[in-house]
Amino acid sequence: MADHIHPFRIANFRSYWLSRFSGTIAVSAMSIVIGWQVYNLARETMDVRQAAFMLGMIGFAQFVPLFLLTPITGLVADSVDRRWIVRGTTTLLVLTAGALWLLTWSGHLTLGALFAAAVAFGVARAFSGPAYSALAPNLVPRESLPTAIAVSSIAWQVGTIAGPSVGGLLYAIHPEVAYGVATLLFVVALGFMFLIGPVPQPAAQADHRPLARIAEGFRYVRRNRLVQAAITLDLFAVLLAGATSLLPVYARDILHVGSQGLGVLAAGMGIGAASTAIWFSFRPMSRNVGVKMLAAVVVFGLSILTFGIAAHITGALGLRSSTVRLGTMAVFIHPAFLLSLLALIVAGGADMVSVYVRQSLIQLHTPDAMRGRVSAVSQLTISASNELGEFESGVMASLLGPVGAVVFGGVGAIGVTLLWSRLFPELRRARTFDPPEILETEPEHGEAKP
Known part of the structure; x- marks a missing residue:
């Protein structure tokens, strides 16, 4: 690999990374607290399967605005200063977290308020996702981009590790403490985003064909079969095997480890993913990228399958569990819990391999003038796999039970x-990330060379 500048040597990228890191901790902490509160409120009047369905509906509430807005937000990311898009969406997250803190503190929090917050999250992510993804390549030289993707993923994954654990611990102190800290972290993320100086932005298009330009993003993905394969494989795999939305069910009613155990379980995938991302930041993948992505998704499915049946396997073996307390912390010495956590760690590492390959292919195979729209298409599929996957998991859990839903998804x-x-x-034969020659400006009449 040719010598390149490490992204952390670039001031704008450092601010970008710190903003994303702080924001990810806040989002992860809020997500785990919202899920826990939704499930607990639902369990006051519903059985396990009905309450699990409500968890799925939280995912659906986030997916709807993402689905409706993503085609537009991709065009916005290619037309408006991407820094200001992220600044605006982070401000929305500050207000949402602050509102949940106030409602929790005053004792007026309801399921309706939690669903409204989920919709606000969906709107913010619809605009910030394409802008964030398209901004990163503008901050580093092209030869440094694969390393920047890995390092950026570290911010996301380490935040994913810290967020649920912090959220679970703060919730154990008092729920509004978790929301208060999340609000402050969003403020920090907003501050770092304001430290990013001017960056290159695609020239504004004055052809007055916004609908045609939106369609070009979808057309480019359809014509580039390698990018299409990477995006859609992640879509369907995570759509089916997205078990994380059911973690409150496992923590409360299957593994019986409470809010602190929920935080540890939720951090499991982040632990595996962050470890893998750190490895890639020093040893970027360069060969047989397609086969490695396919193998990683198989390992992901096997790990989710293992997670789904872990409690029942250990129960059938008659293994006993115990909990050791260290001050206010609970350390779980629990065979089912430990096996479940290990399965989630492996799943997170495998998912990071898939994310790394997909993001590298998308960013390196796409002209800068179209990155916002192609990133929007990618985000739409990611949202379908994550938020819509949460809805699918909730529906399947209401039909098959939580264990049956997870096993079905892994298979x-x-x-x-x-x-x-x-x-x-094309994906199986992909040897490297090196793309064919692509156009650096938009092709006429929406034609894009794959």
């Missing part, structure tokens, strides 16, 4: 990977 992810290896031989 489905493996099946989709095997099918995609046949439908998209």
Whole structure:
């Protein structure tokens, strides 16, 4: 690999990284607290399957604005200063977290308020996702981009590790403490975003064809089969095997480890993903990238399958559990809990491999003038796999039970990977991230070279 500047040597990227890190901790902390509160409030009047369905509806509430707005937000990211888009959405998150803090502190928090917050999260992510993704390549030289993707993923994954644990601990102190800290972290993220100086931005298009320009992003993905394969494989695998929305069910009613155990479980995938991202930041992947992505998704499905049946396997073996307390902290010496956590760690590492390959292919195979719209298409599929996947998990849990839903998803992810290896031989044959020559400006009449 050619010599390149490490992204952390670039001031704008450092501010970008710190903003994303702080914001991710806040989002992860709020997500785990919102899920826990929704499930607990629902369990006051519902059984386990009905309450699990409410967790799925929280995911659906986030997905709807993402689905409706993403085509527009991609065009916005290619037309408006991407820094100001992120600044605006982070401000919305500050206000949302502050409102939840006030409602919790005053004792007026309801399921309706939590669902309204989920919608606000969806709106913010719809605009910030494409802007964030398209901004990173503007901050570093092209040859440093794969390392920047890995380092940026560290901010996300380490934040994913810290956020749920911090959220669980702060919730154990008092729920409004978790929201108060999240609000402050969003303020910090906003401050670092204001430290990013001017960056290159694609020239504004004056052809007055906004709908055509939106369609070009979808057309580019459709014509570039390698990018299409990477995006859709992640879509269907995580859509089926997205078990994280059911963690409150496992923590409360299957593993019986409470809010602190929930925080540890929620951090599991982040631990594996961050470890993998750190490895890639020093040893970037360079060969057989397609096969490695396919193998990683199979491992992801197997890990989710293991997580789904861990409690029942250990129960059948008659293994006993115990909890050791260290001050206010609970340390779980619990075979089912430890096996579940290990499965989630492996799943997170495998998912990071898939994310790394997908993001590198998208960013390196896409002209800068179209990165916002292509990133929007990618975000739409990520949202479908995550938020809509939470809805799918909730629906399946209401039909099959939480364990049956997770097992079904793990098997489905493996099946989709095997099918995609046949439908998209381009992915299986991809040896490196090196793209063919691509146009640095938008092609006329929406034509894009794959």
